[in-house]
Amino acid sequence: QQQVKQSPQSLIVQKGGISIINCAYENTAFDYFPWYQQFPGKGPALLIAIRPDVSEKKEGRFTISFNKSAKQFSLHIMDSQPGDSATYFCAASPARGSGTYKYIFGTGTRLKVLA
């Protein structure tokens, strides 16, 4: 119940294309869903995050789509660029009342954008 399933494991996209990464969860107590980008040898950097009271959030070329009933959320990278080549992690965090702000991370998606 605490798992976050992420797919695909790896993704190759042409420059200018759309990259789509999906995550699914089971625990309905999750109320915060961030996405992180990680380059080799670096710490993860926050890209964008969403709460379940909205269905979509957009920041620049990055969009999160959230489907509360299906318990799924996805990251869309529009106009993908070679500089977007990195590993992307989704995460989920339980509601404040649980007493912890721990994240449950997905397994990661290695994105490669071809020039």
Added chain:
Amino acid sequence: GAVVSQHPSWVICKSGTSVKIECRSLDFQATTMFWYRQFPKQSLMLMATSNEGSKATYEQGVEKDKFLINHASLTLSTLTVTSAHPEDSSFYICSAPPRGKKTQYFGPGTRLLVL
């Protein structure tokens, strides 16, 4: 804003020695910090939650006597790997959410190599 630093970024040590890694929130206060371990091409594995002014909470399977955590102030947490062995070689990353917030900001990571 929301910058987290780690020191050192790289450390090589001999088997049997202890290594201390510092995690600092530079522009915000954090009552909680998290320590993760990451193996190559894998997701982040939460090791422990560091709590300012109280004992750390360790995840199942993490030896608390092996990985000592001290949250000395609202901006500093340290992880000490005691009696390090080659199997402790890994990438260690800390994160911190600003007090009262859920978003975790990650440090750049510390690469530990035990010879």
